[in-house]
Amino acid sequence: MRRCDKLVHWISLQKHLFFVFAFLFVVPNFVLFFTESLPITVGVASILLPLAFWMGLLLLTRKPGIVVWCFLPKVILDGGQLVLLYVFGQSVIAVDMFLNLTSSDASEASELLGNLILIISCVFFLYTLPTLWLAFRSIRSKKVLSASFRKKWAKISLLMFITGVVFCFLSPLQDYRFSLKDDIYPANALYNLYFAINKAEKNANYSKTSANFKFDATKPVQAEGRREIYILVVGETSRAMEWSLYGYDRETTPYMEKLAGLAHFTDVVTQSNNTHKSVPIILSAASAEDYGVIYSGKSIVTAFKEAGFHTLVIANQKLTTSMIGAFYREADTFIDMSQFKAGSYLTSLHDGAILPYLQKELDKSKGNVFVVLHTYGSHFNYHERYPKEFSIYNPDQVEGIRASHKKILRNAYDNSIRYTDYVLNGIVEILGKTNACASMMYLSDHGEDIFDDSRNRYLHASLIPTYYQLHIPLLIWFSPEYREVYxxxxxxxxxxxxxxxxxxxxxxxxxxxxxxxxSVADSTLAVSNHAYIIRDRMYLGDHDDPIPFWKVGLKKADFIMMDKWNIAYDKD
Structure with a gap:
């Protein structure tokens, strides 16, 4: 009881609360100091500069709790940063994470938040709520910071700030270029927010900036006497290493393994681990090397439409608020299955529900058709991605995201791959019945971490990806008629x-x-063309800058896996 009384008395003094608030404001900085690969000079500066800054602000009033409440958004931001550090193990809140808030639907968001509720609660009750409660006590207290105390610590904070600046100038000695917007929290997080807002505005203006664009697309050669049907299937969160077609020890792709006319590419990496960037690259002439063209050009849907194809898009994800949705609305027919009732507003249809709509639309059109099918694939929660009859590996249902549940999570994930195999086979069967000159391409937008190594990484969309998020499956199937004609x-x-x-x-x-x-198409980038050129593969950074994928911050464990799966990269 005495200890409790002493603690209450201790935190009743404004000078003690001043130090507590100063520390609480830089808790994320201390964590980032150990998680980020920064030179020691920059690492020290990343703590000294914000600590000095917040100390100076706290001294502006005689009751530092007033400053804390004035910077309530910063307290909330800190809580979000701590949650993300728990999930990904490193990195500041990225541009993509802010954009994901606007591009995720209720089902996707509820699945993730529902499984992070424990860590979110811990951060709230152990960090956010105590900070605000202490700030409230500071404001209510009759005691204030003395003038001498404020003057003394103002001088100390200024000295700390100057020391931090000196450390920044020393960074070139360690072959590092210091940047406030990249290296100091929360400046980097706020810059990323600004970048995200600016990018969201560009997305919103896409219809205007691309209005006058034309591919001038043509189809000079036609399969004589046959219609032509081409289907692009965009998968979600599927990693190649989990496909038995690629050598996985579980039988997850029995249909694809027996399919005649199928090519599967073994060394494929995504240019982004975020759906809202990866899929637009898949659907357009944009790339990590030249991502800006996404705002002035149009998608592959329009290219096929100009070439005389009837265009169809069926999407099982709510993507109408992103660039992806804008691309899909270019189609002659766009079926947004996320609008259909699935039993609950927070759940989605299984991907097999796409098949009847595909069959119906192909039956309606007798000419050439181009189709994009956007599936839900293996997106978390994995066990909700397939019907009960595909619950082959058990147990496959678990609540909460924890490393101790890895085996169960992998069971559910493998079941979702098995269901994807079934859906792809269903598409092939539909195409086979048309007797058309047809082809189907499937690939995933990115992979996923599932507590694969000692880092205990989970999910995707982290600022620094891993091998597991990069290596994806890519398949191309050709009908007997296509194989004969082309x-x-x-x-x-x-x-x-x-x-x-x-x-x-x-x-x-x-x-x-x-x-x-x-003229927009490049034959040196087409794997179906003899002119294809092997080149360095780039990754789209958080600020939309191209980076060689093996230089994005991968760790030793990632390179071990890339070597195991024969992923080519520059080893010099």
Missing amino acids: QEKYQTVMAHQSIPVSTNTVFHTMLDIAGVRT
Whole structure:
């Protein structure tokens, strides 16, 4: 009881609360000091500069709790930063994380938040709430900071700030270029928020900035006497290492393994671990090297439409608020399945529900057709991605995201891959019945971490990706009719299955397979073309800058896995 009384008396003094608030304001900085790969000079500056800054602000009033409440958004931001550090193990709140708040639907958000409720509660009750409660006590207290105390610590905070600046200037000695917007929290998080707002505005203005764009696309050669159907299936959160087609020890892709006319590319990496960036790269001529063209050009849907194809998009994800949705609305027919009732507003339909709509639309059109199918794939919660009859590996249902649940999570994830295999086979069967000259391409937008190594990383969309988020499956199936009519294209694809590929090849490959010609298409990026050129593969950084994918901050464990799966990268 005496200890409790002493503690209450201790925190009743404003000078003690001043130090408590100063420390609480830099808790994220201390954590980032140990998680980020910064030179020691920059690491020290990343603590000294914000600590001095907040100390100076807290001294502006005689009751420092007033400053804390004035900076309530900062307290909330700190809580979010701590949650993300728990989830990803490193990195400041990224641009993509802010954008994900606007591009995720209620179902997706509820699944994630529901499984993070424990850590969110811990941060709230152990950090956010105590900070605000102590600030309230500071304001209510009759005691104030003395003038001498404020003057003394103002001088000390100024000295600390100057010392921090000196450390910043020393960073070149360690071959590092210091940047306030990259290296100091919360300046970096606030810059990322600004960047995200600016990017969201560009997304919103897409219809205006691309209004006058034309592919001038044509299809010079037609399969005589046959209609042509080309389908692009955009998967979600599927990693190649979990496909038995690629050598996984569980039988997760029995249909694909027996499918004639199928090519599977073994060395494919995504250019982004975020859906809202990866999928637009898949659907357009944009790439990590030239992402800005996404705002002035149009998507592959329009290219096929200009070439005389009836265009169809069926999406099982709510993507109408992102660039992806803008691309999909370019189609002649857009079926947004996220609007259909699935039993609950917070759940989605299984991907197999796409098949009847695909069949119906193909039956309605007798000419050439181009289709984009956007699936929910293996997005968390994994056990909700497939019907009960696909619950092959058990147990597969668990509440909460914890490393101790890894085996169960992997069971559910593998079941979702098995269901994807079933859905893809269903698409092939529908195409087979048309007797058309047809092809289906499938790939995932990115992979996923599932507590795979000692880092205990989970999910995707982290600022620093891992091997598990980068290595994805890419398949191309050709109907017997296509193999007969366009034999050379088919043989070229089959010969290229082991070459290094990234997601920016999809746009060019789909057009090349279909024989659609446009000046925007690049034959050196089409795996179906003899002109394909192997080049360094780039990753789209958080500020939309291109980075060689092996230089994004991967760790030793990632390189071990890349070597195991024969992923090509510069080892010099």
